[in-house]
Amino acid sequence: xxxxxxxxxxxxxxxxxxxxxxxxxxxxxxxxxxxxxxxxxxxxxxxxxxxxxxxxxxxxxxxxxxxxxxxxxxxxxxxxxxxxxxxxxxxxxxxxxxxxxxxxxxxxxxxxxxxxxxxxxxxxxxxxxxxxxxxxxxxxxxxxxxxxxxxxxxxxxxxxxxxxxxxxxxxxxxxxxxxxxxxxxxxxxxxxxxxx
Amino acid sequence: xxxxxxxxxxxxxxxxxxxxxxxxxxxxxxxxxxxxxxxxxxxxxxxxxxxxxxxxxxxxxxxxxxx
Numbered sequence: 137x138x139x140x141x142x143x144x145x146x147x148x149x150x151x152x153x154x155x156x157x158x159x160x161x162x163x164x165x166x167x168x169x170x171x172x173x174x175x176x177x178x179x180x181x182x183x184x185x186x187x188x189x190x191x192x193x194x195x196x197x198x199x200x201x202x203x204x205x206x207x208x209x210x211x212x213x214x215x216x217x218x219x220x221x222x223x224x225x226x227x228x229x230x231x232x233x234x235x236x237x238x239x240x241x242x243x244x245x246x247x248x249x250x251x252x253x254x255x256x257x258x259x260x261x262x263x264x265x266x267x268x269x270x271x272x273x274x275x276x277x278x279x280x281x282x283x284x285x286x287x288x289x290x291x292x293x294x295x296x297x298x299x300x301x302x303x304x305x306x307x308x309x310x311x312x313x314x315x316x317x318x319x320x321x322x323x324x325x326x327x328x329x330x331x332x
Numbered sequence: 333x334x335x336x337x338x339x340x341x342x343x344x345x346x347x348x349x350x351x352x353x354x355x356x357x358x359x360x361x362x363x364x365x366x367x368x369x370x371x372x373x374x375x376x377x378x379x380x381x382x383x384x385x386x387x388x389x390x391x392x393x394x395x396x397x398x399x
Contacts, residue, residue: 159399248364248395252376255366259373272396285393288371293393301398312399 143171147216148332150174151323152238154226154254156202157181158307159270160244161192162316163323168210168217170324175210176238177203178222190309226250231257235265239330240323243269244316246301255291263290268322272296273315275305282311284318294318333386347386351379354390364395 151172153160156179164175179202183193197205203221210217222234231254235241243254251269258267272295273282281296295315301307333347337358344357351367351374367374368391374382384390 155399157399244399246397246399248397251395251397251399252364252366256373256375259368260375263373269393270399271394272398274396274398287368287391287393291366291368291393295396297394297396299398300396307398 142328145332146171146324146327147173149239149327149330150176150237151327152176152178152235152241153244154178154231154235154241155244155246155250156191156206157187157244157246158190158309158312159273159316159319160242161202161206162190162313163242163244163320164206165192165210165213166317166320167323168214170320171214172217172323172327174218174220176220176222176235177206178224178226178234179203180223180225190307190312226254228253228257228261232261235262238265240266240268240326242319242323243267244319248300259291266290266292266326268319268326269293270295270315270319272298272300273311274299274301274307276308276311279311279314282314282318284322292319292322294322335384335387336389338390338392344384349384351382351384354384355379360392366393366395367391 153164156177181202183197183200183205185198193205201223207219207221245251271293284294286292370389
């Protein structure tokens, strides 16, 4: 299939991304480059200089809302991708409404408590929508341990499911970027299989 | 009883057990996980009551902070 045909197909879909940090910003950029039509971005955080070791932002964007900075960055990469930005904290209550109409949701949170919250919310309140999670990406090396697992048609996980970030094992650009792009690739695979 | 745990056959004592009992029996020490039984999501507050039977397909995913 030619890239023009892939892009034309992907332009018909809407993808939700929960979090615009290391996983979310890199995943969103990959999806926009590939031609996804609409991305719903959610994060309440602002860009900090310390984020630039792995997140898709620039020094002059420090202090901006991440969702707004990312919308600008994506506009400079693929202006055809529509970005719907929400500067709010996602909760069990607002997730079904914010991601209504999305064909796939990407979990891109930092804290595991939030990962658990969105999995429980999506799987029980909007069960038909596939959720692509990220879990285990800390540190460096052992690239081969990073993998994608399909639990079933509505739940996928990317990462090593073992390493956890800490002061001594921080998240770094290479492994975070690999997992973010694995998540994006699962989204592309799911959408390419969907007729529209 | 035999169950499928993450696509592998596992032998467990008895004919029926709760999710909590299975986690204890397997000595799973991870604190954060997601569990589905036969494709049904099991919320954490149901681990003490949700039952696993012979032949069930149990899937587990481990949650690690970082993103």
